[in-house]
Amino acid sequence: MFLSVFDIFKIGIGPSSSHTMGPMAAAARFLDDLRGGAGKISGTARPHRLYASLHGSLAFTGKGHATDRAVILGLCGLRPDTMDPNSADGIEAEVRRTGRVSPEGLGSLVFEPDRDLVFDYGPALPGHPNGMILKAFDAEGEVCHEQTYYSIGGGFVVTSAELEAAQAGQAPVQDGAAVPFPFETAAQMLEMGAASGRTIAQMKRANEEAQLGAQLDEKLDVIWAAMNGCITRGLTQEGILPGGLKVRRRARSIHRQLEGERGQNLSQPHQANDWLSVYAMAVNEENAAGGRVVTSPTNGAAGVVPAVGRYYIDHCVGADQQKIRDYLLVAAAIGGLIKHNASISGAEVGCQGEVGSASAMAAAGLCAVLGGTNAQIENAAEIALEHHLGMTCDPAAGLVQVPCIERNALGAIKAVSAASLALRGDGTHFLPLDNCIRVMRDTGRDMNDRYKETSQGGIAVNLPEC
Numbered sequence: 204m205f206l207s208v209f210d211i212f213k214i215g216i217g218p219s220s221s222h223t224m225g226p227m228a229a230a231a232r233f234l235d236d237l238r239g240g241a242g243k244i245s246g247t248a249r250p251h252r253l254y255a256s257l258h259g260s261l262a263f264t265g266k267g268h269a270t271d272r273a274v275i276l277g278l279c280g281l282r283p284d285t286m287d288p289n290s291a292d293g294i295e296a297e298v299r300r301t302g303r304v305s306p307e308g309l310g311s312l313v314f315e316p317d318r319d320l321v322f323d324y325g326p327a328l329p330g331h332p333n334g335m336i337l338k339a340f341d342a343e344g345e346v347c348h349e350q351t352y353y354s355i356g357g358g359f360v361v362t363s364a365e366l367e368a369a370q371a372g373q374a375p376v377q378d379g380a381a382v383p384f385p386f387e388t389a390a391q392m393l394e395m396g397a398a399s400g401r402t403i404a405q406m407k408r409a410n411e412e413a414q415l416g417a418q419l420d421e422k423l424d425v426i427w428a429a430m431n432g433c434i435t436r437g438l439t440q441e442g443i444l445p446g447g448l449k450v451r452r453r454a455r456s457i458h459r460q461l462e463g464e465r466g467q468n469l470s471q472p473h474q475a476n477d478w479l480s481v482y483a484m485a486v487n488e489e490n491a492a493g494g495r496v497v498t499s500p501t502n503g504a505a506g507v508v509p510a511v512g513r514y515y516i517d518h519c520v521g522a523d524q525q526k527i528r529d530y531l532l533v534a535a536a537i538g539g540l541i542k543h544n545a546s547i548s549g550a551e552v553g554c555q556g557e558v559g560s561a562s563a564m565a566a567a568g569l570c571a572v573l574g575g576t577n578a579q580i581e582n583a584a585e586i587a588l589e590h591h592l593g594m595t596c597d598p599a600a601g602l603v604q605v606p607c608i609e610r611n612a613l614g615a616i617k618a619v620s621a622a623s624l625a626l627r628g629d630g631t632h633f634l635p636l637d638n639c640i641r642v643m644r645d646t647g648r649d650m651n652d653r654y655k656e657t658s659q660g661g662i663a664v665n666l667p668e669c
């Protein structure tokens with residue numbers, strides 16, 4: 204499997220890549236099956252009714268993450284990258300009122316969410332904590348197609364067969380025959396860089412161009428415009444975030460304070476952290492509101508990479524807008540290594556895999572655009588990831604708000620500190636990034652399920668009485 208920069212950075216909608224975008228994408232795949240792929244129905248039989256069940260973390264935190272709405276929208280034929288987030292509420296209400304969906308090419312199908320969309324709080328499905336089963340029934344009530352999907356983080360969705368193939372080692376991160384630098388570990392990445400004399404950004408660019416051809420820069424610019432647009436929009440919004448926790452948006456007011464303090468001689472040096480925080484919080488408030496965001500590498504952690512990129516442009520001496528492309532390429536290279544060798548799913552390894560990964564990606568990207576060597580970049584990613592190890596996922600009420608919004612702010616601050624520390628050394632360091640990724644994977648495996656996006660432990664069960 205070639206893991207492109209555009210697999211890591213996907214334009215979609217909030218609040219969750221694994222619990223919102225993934226289930227929508229699974230529904231789209233299921234509809235494609237019904238339209239003529241694996242689920243083509245023989246003879247005169249036609250799908251009449253659809254059914255979906257959510258398992259594991261998708262069930263436990265699905266309501267807070269709007270997974271039910273995502274499945275409804277997905278079965279209507281909508282896709283996260285192209286749908287208008289503002290239309291979601293109206294479409295969901297219409298399906299709940301009529302009990303029908305009308306995806307293109309399949310006519311009008313029965314789907315009554317109260318009956319046909321089941322949150323199954325029993326044991327998780329065997330392949331991954333985020334499982335879902337989709338079924339189609341014919342008019343006689345017989346199952347005419349069924350598929351099990353796993354939402355494995357970052358909006359990636361695989362069938363049970365695809366997951367088994369990946370676990371059997373049949374799906375390498377880069378197809379060696381198809382890309383010039385098929386690194387699957389950080390050590391290989393450094394070796395290939397040393398042998399070729401290329402930077403990580405140059406190797407990643409060559410891989411992308413071998414797969415995608417021209418227009419790479421254009422597409423990278425679209426991704427950055429979406430990230431930056433999300434920051435800008437989030438800085439102008441105010442009010443209470445949806446979901447019932449009554450969390451108030453803060454980015455706009457903090458941004459106003461910071462703007463008011465611009466140019467004052469008495470500003471504290473750590474004010475730079477507040478700028479990083481406000482950029483990240485703007486994104487994650489947009490995400491929590493179900494707005495347009497870019498998975499980086501997930502929605503819950505979507506604020507870190509944009510915040511550090513914007514910090515580079517707005518605050519770093521000698522910043523060059525063109526280098527944002529390299530920033531994204533290097534960040535994606537690190538995200539790909541983590542996803543391939545561990546996980547970017549909070550349901551699988553806790554928040555160390557989401558905000559920890561995002562922080563490592565941003566640290567590497569910033570180190571690169573500030574002139575770091577390949578060794579310093581690897582060091583920056585390792586520092587950022589190492590100091591998120593063990594971080595649990597325990598979102599209050601299953602919403603991607605507390606601790607997620609502030610957590611992105613702190614992830615961005617750590618990313619900048621990690622890049623800066625790495626740039627003050629020569630790249631030699633104690634724990635290689637590959638080992639750190641392995642520690643993250645093993646720690647996630649040993650972590651109690653209560654701390655892996657089930658909202659059954661930690662902050663989620665220690666909320667004040669309202």
Ligand code: SF4
Pocket residue numbers: 503504549553554555557558595596597598603604606607610656
């Ligand atoms: S705590 Fe971290 S992993 Fe869990 S939902 Fe929030 S951002 Fe994602």
